[in-house]
Amino acid sequence: MRLATLDRKLLRDLKRLKAQAIAVSAVLACGVALFVMATGMYDSLERARDNYYDSARMADVAVSVVRAPDPVANDLAELPGVNAIEARVTGIGLLDLAGKSDPVSARLVSLPPDRHPRVNDVLLRAGRWPDPTRDNEVLINEAFAEANYLAPGAQLRALIYGRYRELDVVGIASSPEFVFAVAPGGMLPEPERFGVVWMGREALGRAFDVDGAFNEVTFRLGPGADIRDTIFAIDERLARHGGRGAYGRDRMLSAQFLADELTSLRTMASILPPIFLLVAVFLLNVSLSRLVATERSNIGLLKSFGYGNLSIALHYMKFAIVFALLGAAIGVLVGRYLGGYMASIYQKVYRIPELAFDAKINVYLWAVVVSLIAALLGAAQAVLRAARLPPAAALAPPAPVGFSRLGQGIENAARNLDGKSRMVARRIARFPRRSATTVVGVMLALALLITSQHFPISMNHIVDVTFGVAQRMDATLTFAETADDKILAEVGRLPGVFSVEPLRATEVIFTAGSRTRRDTLMGLTEGAYLYRLLDQNMDAVDVRADGITLSQNVANKLGVKIGDTVSVQATDGHRAHAEMTVVAVVKPYLAGAAYMQLGALSRALREPGRVSAAYVLMDSRERDALNREVKELPMIAGVSFLSNASASMRKMLNEGSGFFSYMFVVFSCLMAAGVAYSAARVTFAEQERDLATLRVLGFSRREVSYVLLAEIGALLIVALPAGAILGALLSRWLMAQFQTELFTFPYITESSAYGRSALFVAAAVVGAALAVRRGVDRLDLVGVLKSRE
Amino acid sequence: MSREELPVFRLVDLRKIYGQGEAAVHALRGVDLTVAEGELLVLLGPSGSGKSTLLNVLGGLDRPSSGSCFFRESDLANAADAEVTQYRRRHVGFVFQFYNLIASLTAQENVELVTEVSTEPMPASEALELVGLGKRLHHFPAQLSGGEQQRVAIARAIAKRPTVLLCDEPTGALDVATGVHVLEAIVTANNKLGTTTLLITHNADIARIGDRVVRFADGHIRSIEANERRIPPSELHW
Numbered sequence A: 001m002r003l004a005t006l007d008r009k010l011l012r013d014l015k016r017l018k019a020q021a022i023a024v025s026a027v028l029a030c031g032v033a034l035f036v037m038a039t040g041m042y043d044s045l046e047r048a049r050d051n052y053y054d055s056a057r058m059a060d061v062a063v064s065v066v067r068a069p070d071p072v073a074n075d076l077a078e079l080p081g082v083n084a085i086e087a088r089v090t091g092i093g094l095l096d097l098a099g100k101s102d103p104v105s106a107r108l109v110s111l112p113p114d115r116h117p118r119v120n121d122v123l124l125r126a127g128r129w130p131d132p133t134r135d136n137e138v139l140i141n142e143a144f145a146e147a148n149y150l151a152p153g154a155q156l157r158a159l160i161y162g163r164y165r166e167l168d169v170v171g172i173a174s175s176p177e178f179v180f181a182v183a184p185g186g187m188l189p190e191p192e193r194f195g196v197v198w199m200g201r202e203a204l205g206r207a208f209d210v211d212g213a214f215n216e217v218t219f220r221l222g223p224g225a226d227i228r229d230t231i232f233a234i235d236e237r238l239a240r241h242g243g244r245g246a247y248g249r250d251r252m253l254s255a256q257f258l259a260d261e262l263t264s265l266r267t268m269a270s271i272l273p274p275i276f277l278l279v280a281v282f283l284l285n286v287s288l289s290r291l292v293a294t295e296r297s298n299i300g301l302l303k304s305f306g307y308g309n310l311s312i313a314l315h316y317m318k319f320a321i322v323f324a325l326l327g328a329a330i331g332v333l334v335g336r337y338l339g340g341y342m343a344s345i346y347q348k349v350y351r352i353p354e355l356a357f358d359a360k361i362n363v364y365l366w367a368v369v370v371s372l373i374a375a376l377l378g379a380a381q382a383v384l385r386a387a388r389l390p391p392a393a394a395l396a397p398p399a400p401v402g403f404s405r406l407g408q409g410i411e412n413a414a415r416n417l418d419g420k421s422r423m424v425a426r427r428i429a430r431f432p433r434r435s436a437t438t439v440v441g442v443m444l445a446l447a448l449l450i451t452s453q454h455f456p457i458s459m460n461h462i463v464d465v466t467f468g469v470a471q472r473m474d475a476t477l478t479f480a481e482t483a484d485d486k487i488l489a490e491v492g493r494l495p496g497v498f499s500v501e502p503l504r505a506t507e508v509i510f511t512a513g514s515r516t517r518r519d520t521l522m523g524l525t526e527g528a529y530l531y532r533l534l535d536q537n538m539d540a541v542d543v544r545a546d547g548i549t550l551s552q553n554v555a556n557k558l559g560v561k562i563g564d565t566v567s568v569q570a571t572d573g574h575r576a577h578a579e580m581t582v583v584a585v586v587k588p589y590l591a592g593a594a595y596m597q598l599g600a601l602s603r604a605l606r607e608p609g610r611v612s613a614a615y616v617l618m619d620s621r622e623r624d625a626l627n628r629e630v631k632e633l634p635m636i637a638g639v640s641f642l643s644n645a646s647a648s649m650r651k652m653l654n655e656g657s658g659f660f661s662y663m664f665v666v667f668s669c670l671m672a673a674g675v676a677y678s679a680a681r682v683t684f685a686e687q688e689r690d691l692a693t694l695r696v697l698g699f700s701r702r703e704v705s706y707v708l709l710a711e712i713g714a715l716l717i718v719a720l721p722a723g724a725i726l727g728a729l730l731s732r733w734l735m736a737q738f739q740t741e742l743f744t745f746p747y748i749t750e751s752s753a754y755g756r757s758a759l760f761v762a763a764a765v766v767g768a769a770l771a772v773r774r775g776v777d778r779l780d781l782v783g784v785l786k787s788r789e
Numbered sequence B: 001m002s003r004e005e006l007p008v009f010r011l012v013d014l015r016k017i018y019g020q021g022e023a024a025v026h027a028l029r030g031v032d033l034t035v036a037e038g039e040l041l042v043l044l045g046p047s048g049s050g051k052s053t054l055l056n057v058l059g060g061l062d063r064p065s066s067g068s069c070f071f072r073e074s075d076l077a078n079a080a081d082a083e084v085t086q087y088r089r090r091h092v093g094f095v096f097q098f099y100n101l102i103a104s105l106t107a108q109e110n111v112e113l114v115t116e117v118s119t120e121p122m123p124a125s126e127a128l129e130l131v132g133l134g135k136r137l138h139h140f141p142a143q144l145s146g147g148e149q150q151r152v153a154i155a156r157a158i159a160k161r162p163t164v165l166l167c168d169e170p171t172g173a174l175d176v177a178t179g180v181h182v183l184e185a186i187v188t189a190n191n192k193l194g195t196t197t198l199l200i201t202h203n204a205d206i207a208r209i210g211d212r213v214v215r216f217a218d219g220h221i222r223s224i225e226a227n228e229r230r231i232p233p234s235e236l237h238w
């Protein structure tokens, strides 16, 4: 098949323009790659989650009760909207792992004797299902098994409800309920220190002293069921048995984390790719406008031969289409690779079977469509100009580029410039839009890089503040259930303990107007030293007795401000109800809740003298001794050491952030280099004749290079500070965009983030400009004299 | 020998071959020529005979393939790149058929571009005065006619008081009257500044303004004739 002549011209021109094609396509590819990665990952994660939740029957609603006799379960199953229920026994225990001093907390969950759970199914990953006739056979969760190198056949010593038991691990399992397994009172998965243990209902019922009864129910709702009505019905039915208030997935930590992650991915997919695409549009506009300008006479000639405006327009459009397809192809490949890497990180954090990067065809189609749109937008102006060019005008030599003196003020300032600098200044002023494109492109690249550098800074700051300034205890002892405050004295006598501070944490339901929210209400002692409430200005906020302090998050959800009243309904104990005045709103970084002075809280709940955890300051050398004693104390459900928690937190926040930080360096540098390269190429092409003339006049290569590079240099000097300012604004804004239910990213800045970013971007720009500068060495001094411009 | 007695250029068996093998073009096939200080030499010859090639070699824009090309005592054929650049900067003034002005600089600035880096230049305005453009200092090239642009190019070439002025068809793109103006500017420079001048033209009439006329054919010098009298450009008719 013979290509049409115009297409052969296209191919030849593309070969000539390949460097510029690469520059434009690279920027486009970055945008496409981010789009494919974020959108594809979003789809994959959402699909994997939904599939898992469906196939393994993730609970829609759950409720815990003090103790309800088995027959009550039948009533619950009959409630409207309920599709399936599972009544079970669950509780907290301590595990003593061989070779591990720190006690490990375990969530114990009962398995029905003769079948799989109807809700929150348990999937066997290795080993076998426990024999219902053997009390001590258990399953453990996969993450915990891996972190502690436990395989079927392992033995565990468990302290359950004050009694020791030997447990035989017969299988490793996973469950949608524990995609993200977090210890009670914890914030993060710490698989080394927290495990899930599934065992027979009979045995566990006996262990927790709830024979013939259950203390937790999980529900699957039918399609179209109204969750609020169902929750209301459940609570009503369980009120007599000590129901603690049913809640939906929005209060199931594992589901909450997944939802959070999806929100971040969506934010990323909607903000980052457009920035790159926008820059690609500008670049294409500059490159194609230049192409059409140099091809004026060709266009005139073609038109005089009878080629129509449409076929000319199409011809130049094809350049854009080639750039777009090239960018889309590279972007898709890179995006798939990045997505695969991201999935591998997610696999470490989220235990979802079959979680892999698996973008569907529509993601790729969109990637192509979006880059085509970007390319056509970028090409539109140049293509229109080519189509509209009247053939006669096109054949005449182009009107000379009219330079003019700059404003008088600038001219005066320029008086001291040498001729070469004046050339540079006049060019910048003569092509303001092109100069602006370069500045904006470099600015955006810098701003993006600065922003990407702020995330790790922000995360480290969260950890530093949370585990250094706000929380200053060495260890937190969590009690199995709210305990009498006499236990504090006992804690104080544990080896190495210097000081003890109590905490009372309880789940409550807040109501303000028509809005309700279930959240944790924490009672802290006044002037608490070990656990301090900090707002984002790092000021310690003292909890007050005359009202309730809300985190910003909760206040927003309830739509209340200082001075408003919220009603608080306890979900356990006496189920007390109180109206409280909001006396302060704080902005903690991590999952905010509500806070009160401990004594006032106890009075409001009509349960004086109860505590649910103790913060201690201790001698770290006594840690083993303390651990030994804690393992003998039946009331203690978990010990967490601050140093471990902060290390896990840092690890999770930084998981993969190194890789992504590199990715942003590469992408931003590509953007800066692409912009600079295109600008320098165009400048060089337009000035080639002048530069050669300067060489003829006896200017050295260095001097001639100066004329070429000073333009980019001057634009860079403008772009760097502007980019830094934009970076500060963008970081601030993006941090706010990435705020989720659980995390608030503070905008914390370090000058090194700016310095490092500016260095990278400047290096990319200089590198690109130097690549173009090599053209100065190859200038054809003789050739330039033979031809008219 | 003192400097004054040295010829400005001394060419010995100068050859220039473009390309290789079958496609090789012998642009210069052995040129021997000596140019004295202050001389105005006119180069004539059919298209493709090698005139521009020779001028480019003399101007340090191109390298000969063999032979020597002495500017005073230094051989341009073997000089380092930076030396040749320095040579162009200090000693050579160029005037081309297509002016080659910098579009973003005014007439005066185009001249200053060169004077800024010369050792003892004349003021740019004086150079422009010399070519009759004293009133158009602040115009950009696009605002000047072809002849005016060419005169700016001449002012740019002579302002640094070059040792040699090399003009390749300076009137090629101009009409007669304008061409006369341009030639007058060149002759003025030659007379007043004593600049050794080489001028390429296709016009046998113009040859009469020079001291000697070198006729080229097929890469050789076919003949060299001395004019009895230099005719001022204003007396030319073509």
Ligand SMILES: Nc1ncnc2c1ncn2[C@@H]1O[C@H](COP(=O)(O)OP(=O)(O)OP(=O)(O)O)[C@@H](O)[C@H]1O
Residues within 6 Å of the ligand: B018, B019, B025, B026, B027, B045, B046, B047, B048, B049, B050, B051, B052, B053, B054
């Ligand atoms: N870069 C080059 N590559 C190959 N051949 C060249 C090159 N430059 C010049 N030539 C050839 O060298 C020969 C001499 O060219 P030159 O430009 O010196 O001629 P000229 O006498 O100046 O002609 P004109 O009067 O048309 O300007 C010609 O045959 C030309 O084709």
Ligand SMILES: [Mg+2]
Residues within 6 Å of the ligand: B051, B052, B053, B168
């Ligand atoms: Mg010639």
